[in-house]
Amino acid sequence: MTVELICVGTELLLGNIVNTNAAYLAEKCAQMGFSCYFQTVVGDNFERLTQVLDCAVKRSDIVILCGGLGPTEDDLTKEAAAKYCGKELKADDHSMERIAGYFAGRNIKPTENNWKQAMIPEGAFVFDNYNGTAPGVAMEFGNVRIILLPGPPNELIPMFEESVTPYLNKLTPGVIFSQTVKICGVSESKAETMVKDLIDGQSNPTIATYAKTGEVHIRVTAKADDKKAANKLIKPVVKELKARFGYDIYSTEEATTLEKSVVDLLLANELTLTCAESCTGGMLSARLTNVPGVSEVYKAGYVTYSNKAKKKLLGVKKSTLQKYGAVSKQTAEEMVKGMAFTSKSDVAVAVTGIAGPDGGTKEKPVGLVYIACNVKGNITVKEFRFNGNRTKVRESAVMSALMLLRSCVLEYYSKVTFGKK
Amino acid sequence: MTVELICVGTELLLGNIVNTNAAYLAEKCAQMGFSCYFQTVVGDNFERLTQVLDCAVKRSDIVILCGGLGPTEDDLTKEAAAKYCGKELKADDHSMERIAGYFAGRNIKPTENNWKQAMIPEGAFVFDNYNGTAPGVAMEFGNVRIILLPGPPNELIPMFEESVTPYLNKLTPGVIFSQTVKICGVSESKAETMVKDLIDGQSNPTIATYAKTGEVHIRVTAKADDKKAANKLIKPVVKELKARFGYDIYSTEEATTLEKSVVDLLLANELTLTCAESCTGGMLSARLTNVPGVSEVYKAGYVTYSNKAKKKLLGVKKSTLQKYGAVSKQTAEEMVKGMAFTSKSDVAVAVTGIAGPDGGTKEKPVGLVYIACNVKGNITVKEFRFNGNRTKVRESAVMSALMLLRSCVLEYYSKVTFGKK
Numbered sequence: 048m049t050v051e052l053i054c055v056g057t058e059l060l061l062g063n064i065v066n067t068n069a070a071y072l073a074e075k076c077a078q079m080g081f082s083c084y085f086q087t088v089v090g091d092n093f094e095r096l097t098q099v100l101d102c103a104v105k106r107s108d109i110v111i112l113c114g115g116l117g118p119t120e121d122d123l124t125k126e127a128a129a130k131y132c133g134k135e136l137k138a139d140d141h142s143m144e145r146i147a148g149y150f151a152g153r154n155i156k157p158t159e160n161n162w163k164q165a166m167i168p169e170g171a172f173v174f175d176n177y178n179g180t181a182p183g184v185a186m187e188f189g190n191v192r193i194i195l196l197p198g199p200p201n202e203l204i205p206m207f208e209e210s211v212t213p214y215l216n217k218l219t220p221g222v223i224f225s226q227t228v229k230i231c232g233v234s235e236s237k238a239e240t241m242v243k244d245l246i247d248g249q250s251n252p253t254i255a256t257y258a259k260t261g262e263v264h265i266r267v268t269a270k271a272d273d274k275k276a277a278n279k280l281i282k283p284v285v286k287e288l289k290a291r292f293g294y295d296i297y298s299t300e301e302a303t304t305l306e307k308s309v310v311d312l313l314l315a316n317e318l319t320l321t322c323a324e325s326c327t328g329g330m331l332s333a334r335l336t337n338v339p340g341v342s343e344v345y346k347a348g349y350v351t352y353s354n355k356a357k358k359k360l361l362g363v364k365k366s367t368l369q370k371y372g373a374v375s376k377q378t379a380e381e382m383v384k385g386m387a388f389t390s391k392s393d394v395a396v397a398v399t400g401i402a403g404p405d406g407g408t409k410e411k412p413v414g415l416v417y418i419a420c421n422v423k424g425n426i427t428v429k430e431f432r433f434n435g436n437r438t439k440v441r442e443s444a445v446m447s448a449l450m451l452l453r454s455c456v457l458e459y460y461s462k463v464t465f466g467k468k
Numbered sequence: 469m470t471v472e473l474i475c476v477g478t479e480l481l482l483g484n485i486v487n488t489n490a491a492y493l494a495e496k497c498a499q500m501g502f503s504c505y506f507q508t509v510v511g512d513n514f515e516r517l518t519q520v521l522d523c524a525v526k527r528s529d530i531v532i533l534c535g536g537l538g539p540t541e542d543d544l545t546k547e548a549a550a551k552y553c554g555k556e557l558k559a560d561d562h563s564m565e566r567i568a569g570y571f572a573g574r575n576i577k578p579t580e581n582n583w584k585q586a587m588i589p590e591g592a593f594v595f596d597n598y599n600g601t602a603p604g605v606a607m608e609f610g611n612v613r614i615i616l617l618p619g620p621p622n623e624l625i626p627m628f629e630e631s632v633t634p635y636l637n638k639l640t641p642g643v644i645f646s647q648t649v650k651i652c653g654v655s656e657s658k659a660e661t662m663v664k665d666l667i668d669g670q671s672n673p674t675i676a677t678y679a680k681t682g683e684v685h686i687r688v689t690a691k692a693d694d695k696k697a698a699n700k701l702i703k704p705v706v707k708e709l710k711a712r713f714g715y716d717i718y719s720t721e722e723a724t725t726l727e728k729s730v731v732d733l734l735l736a737n738e739l740t741l742t743c744a745e746s747c748t749g750g751m752l753s754a755r756l757t758n759v760p761g762v763s764e765v766y767k768a769g770y771v772t773y774s775n776k777a778k779k780k781l782l783g784v785k786k787s788t789l790q791k792y793g794a795v796s797k798q799t800a801e802e803m804v805k806g807m808a809f810t811s812k813s814d815v816a817v818a819v820t821g822i823a824g825p826d827g828g829t830k831e832k833p834v835g836l837v838y839i840a841c842n843v844k845g846n847i848t849v850k851e852f853r854f855n856g857n858r859t860k861v862r863e864s865a866v867m868s869a870l871m872l873l874r875s876c877v878l879e880y881y882s883k884v885t886f887g888k889k
Contacts (some may be wrong), residue, residue: 060504062495063678066487069509074483083481084516088490088507095505102523257484322750322771328757329743329750332771336749339825339858347777350743350753350769352762356811360768390777404760437760 048219050081051107053099055114055124056198057090068113068203075207079215080223080270081109091115096127104131104191109215114198116181118160125168125184125195132188134168142173142182149180174210178202185214192218224277225252225268228288229298231261231305231450238263241291245284252280261446262305294457305446306334309453313344313394316460318422320452321392322348323361323382325373326400326416330445347390351382361385361397374399376417376428383421395421396452400431402440416444420455427455469640471502472528474520476535476545477619478511489534489624496628500636501644501691502530512536517548525552525612530636535619537602539581546589546605546616553609555589563594563603570601595631599623606635613639645698646673646689649709650719652682652726652871659684662712666705673701682867683726715878726867727755730874734765734815737881739843741873742813743769744782744803746794747821747837751866768811772803782806782818795820797838797849804842816842817873821852823861837865841876848876 052072058064069086076083085107089099096115103110115124129136142165150157157180164181167173174183179202184195194211196203216222230238235258239246242265246254252269265288269280289296297308313320322332322345332348335341349360354373357363362385363378371377382397400416407413414433419426429451433443473493479485490507497504506528510520517536524531536545550557563586571578578601585602588594595604600623605616615632617624637643651659656679660667663686667675673690686709690701710717718729734741743753743766753769756762770781775794778784783806784799792798803818821837828834835854840847850872854864 059491060494060507061498062491062493065491070480070483070486072483073481077482084511084513085520086481086509090505092505099506324750327754328762328766329745329753329769329771332750333748333754336771336773337859337862341749342773345749345771346774347781348750348769348771348773350750350757350766350771352757352769353767356768438758441758 048081048108049106050076050083050109050111051103052076052083052086053096053103053110053112054086054088054198055091055096055112056088057121059088059114060090068198068200071200071204072111072113072207075212076111076215078223078225078266078268079212080219080268081215091121091123093123093127096124097131100128100131100193104188104193108190109192109194109218111194111196113196113203116164116183116195116197118158118163118180120160122163125166128184128186128193128195129168132168132186132193134170134186136166137169138162139165139167139173139182142167145175145182146180172214174206174214176202176206177209178205183211185211221270221272222274222277223268223270224274224281225266226281226285226299227301228265228267228285228292228296229303229305229308230263230265230292230295231297231446231453233263233292233295235263238265238292242288245287249284252277252284254284260442261450294454297453304338305449305453307338309449309456310335310338310341310344312453312456314340316456318344318393318456319346320344320394320396321346321386321390323386323395323397324348324350325352325357325398326402327398327441327444327448328352330441331396331398331448334445334449346392349386357382360389362389372411374401374411374415374417376430379417379419379428380426383419383426387421387424393423394452394456396448398444398448400440400444402437402444404437414440416440416447418444418448418451420451422455422459425455425459427451469502469529470527471497471504471530471532472524473497473504473507474517474524474531474533475507475509475619476512476517476533477509478542480509480535481511489619489621492621492625493532493534493628496633497532497636499644499646499687499689500633501640501689502636512542512544514544514548517545518552521549521552521614525609525614529611530613530615530639532615532617534617534624537585537604537616537618539579539584539601541581546587549605549607549614549616550589553589553607553614555591555607557587558590559583560586560588560594560603563588566596566603567601593635595627595635597623597627598630599626604632606632642691642693643695643698644689644691645695645702646687647702647706647720648722649686649688649706649713649717650724650726650729651684651686651713651716652718652867652874654684654713654716656684659686659713663709666708670705673698673705675705681863682871715875718874725759726870726874728759730870730877731756731759731762731765733874733877735761737877739765739814739877740767741765741815741817742767742807742811744807744816744818745769745771746773746778746819747823748819748862748865748869749773751862752817752819752869755866755870767813770807778803781810783810793832795822795832795836795838797851800838800840800849801847804840804847808842808845814844815873815877817869819865819869821861821865823858823865825858835861837861837868839865839869839872841872843876843880846876846880848872 172185181197186193257264269277271277351357363381383395387395397419403413416431419428433440593606602618607614678685690698692698772778784802804816808816818840824834837852840849
């Protein structure tokens with residue numbers, strides 16, 4: 048079955064916001080096994096919206112529109128879709144009650160135009176909105192399903208996960224289920240080569256690689272009568288991927304990020320962590336501390352931007368800075384040595400480099416970064432040369448620091464590793 | 469004149485990447501005074517691409533396609549567009565030379581399929597690519613201009629700025645020029661109300677408000693015979709906006725971010741800065757240190773996640789932590805006091821709060837954040853209650869810390885302020 052997306056909103060046409068809804072919906076639909084060939088963006092304009100909808104209905108099995116379900120006169124997605132299908136809008140008691148409840152719970156008096164959101168096309172199916180006032184709607188028009196969803200992502204996403212996914216799953220026989228194998232430290236082209244035979248040799252489950260910043264995700268998707276049968280198809284492929292990629296796989300769970308896997312690894316080994324950052328200026332700490340529950344592991348961080356701070360806070364020697372410079376293997380090493388000593392943490396990681404645009408020389412160009420890791424006295428220092436602008440260099444450095452941290456801890460605790468989990 | 473965007477790429481249809489190109493191109497076209505009513509995403513498929521192009525050509529004056537200009541067989545945007553216009557593809561000597569030069573400069577031998585990128589539709593105009601091998605192309609088809617651009621943003625954006633903008637500007641009589649007034653600490657609805665009379669009363673220049681995270685941007689756009697005349701129309705409006713918003717305007721320059729304006733303000737007053745962060749975990753430092761040249765200002769930062777770190781690194785009293793807790797006005801105050809003392813910086817800023825999802829209580833719920841600022845001994849502490857998930861609370865806290873930092877410095881140096889600049 049094919050699905051087509053229509054995102055409605057003048058702010059998208061003006062480039063005021065990036066269309067993250069389209070990416071979200073496209074990824075979810077692909078996971079469910081639907082093919083998406085077209086996505087359109089159109090403004091809150093009755094005639095143009097109808098024109099785009101007409102085009103979509105003629106070439107796709109399912110048309111998902113998002114945006115334009117708000118309470119104002121500008122919002123006319125529901126009106127246009129209902130008129131196109133020849134359906135009247137009627138007040139829906141259930142939705143009226145929900146809207147009344149939404150406002151009562153917030154001690155706000157709804158305005159007259161809020162009730163417009165409870166008007167539903169005759170015979171349509173309603174998706175409740177637990178995070179706003181606009182219900183979602185599904186209509187049948189001939190053999191085509193037209194689905195209307197609210198535009199704000201914090202309303203759209205929960206509604207899609209909770210209500211629309213089961214609705215769509217019913218449209219295809221059997222279930223589609225997928226598992227993602229997350230890999231770091233392997234380039235996309237290398238990962239693709241490593242699994243080419245699997246991709247070519249299989250049709251159910253299918254295997255697809257996705258390049259993310261510094262990572263590769265391999266998604267294994269199976270179609271079967273039920274979840275259990277799908278899992279049975281997926282399991283041997285994931286096992287094979289584990290055999291091929293080994294420790295480079297940091298997780299096989301959808302919700303686990305690289306930083307979460309690092310925090311989990313530290314937690315599992317009861318290790319505390321301290322970070323010192325120069326060129327990344329706090330980005331590494333910021334990423335680690337975005338993991339809920341990190342406070343058990345992460346104790347303190349230093350942003351030692353100046354040489355003075357490197358000396359004072361981390362005990363880097365003046366002579367080291369003079370002889371080798373702030374961006375050097377030696378300085379990175381002293382940063383993790385001093386930090387582990389002063390903070391009494393089990394693991395210390397330090398980043399020092401030249402993010403640019405200024406500060407580079409022929410010997411030490413922009414993009415040169417040293418990352419050091421100290422696991423209970425075992426120190427590893429690595430040199431990196433990253434491409435790109437200041438932001439890109441900093442992002443690459445953070446990614447590499449997380450990977451180095453992970454591999455150093457794994458190496459130290461090679462007995463308590465991924466394979467055993 | 470109307471412009472329509474067609475972004476080509478299977479990775480967009482699969483939701484693998486977010487369509488930032490569409491947002492970029494839409495914003496640029498709106499700034500140049502073109503109306504954009506439709507955006508489409510389609511895959512690398514000859515038939516569907518032709519179908520979408522046909523639809524666009526029939527309803528728009530300018531059609532911009534991006535993506536699918538790569539060297540592989542999958543890439544067929546140029547082939548489809550040329551065929552649609554009834555033009556032959558011919559080897560373009562100039563583009564051949566540029567591609568040869570590109571590879572020679574990198575000591576790489578081009579593969580046979582790289583030369584495909586030098587094939588240009590007869591009579592088309594070529595936009596050189598200074599960051600890759602795919603040249604851009606502009607073709608005339610009746611009264612419609614069809615423009616083909618490479619998909620990678622690091623190739624698309626410089627090509628658009630340097631070559632496509634002047635090409636498009638020639639299509640409209642006169643010039644369109646705009647200036648952005650950037651405001652912080654004022655909600656979008658309040659800002660809109662404050663300029664409603666200006667928006668309603670003017671047609672040239674036009675005035676439009678854009679909500680960004682924690683900020684509002686007001687763009688003043690004028691159309692005139694030349695840049696000088698456009699500036700003359702813009703100037704009095706910007707002056708009026710300055711009179712209405714005062715210090716809440718942090719910049720009137722397109723490239724200046726809030727963090728850059730803060731760094732510039734500190735630089736102008738020769739002030740050094742130190743940050744201590746608890747719940748934001750390094751995000752504030754990371755944002756400030758993304759400004760090139762920040763090292764003159766920013767000396768050191770502390771991520772004092774644990775109470776121990778707050779005591780040891782910032783000298784927060786044990787009794788304060790016990791009596792008032794880590795998330796309190798008193799702790800925030802001691803954090804900036806201690807930091808200014810130990811780091812000997814002129815300005816210190818501290819953030820402590822509950823980012824969630826755990827750790828909240830009835831008295832101190834998730835989202836409660838205290839931010840303190842110390843400008844040469846003058847301490848301000850503010851309490852905030854933010855909504856949203858962990859990431860949102862942290863982002864809001866960083867934004868508020870930047871604003872508080874700015875206003876405290878402005879207040880202290882009220883003689884050396886924005887107004888004078």
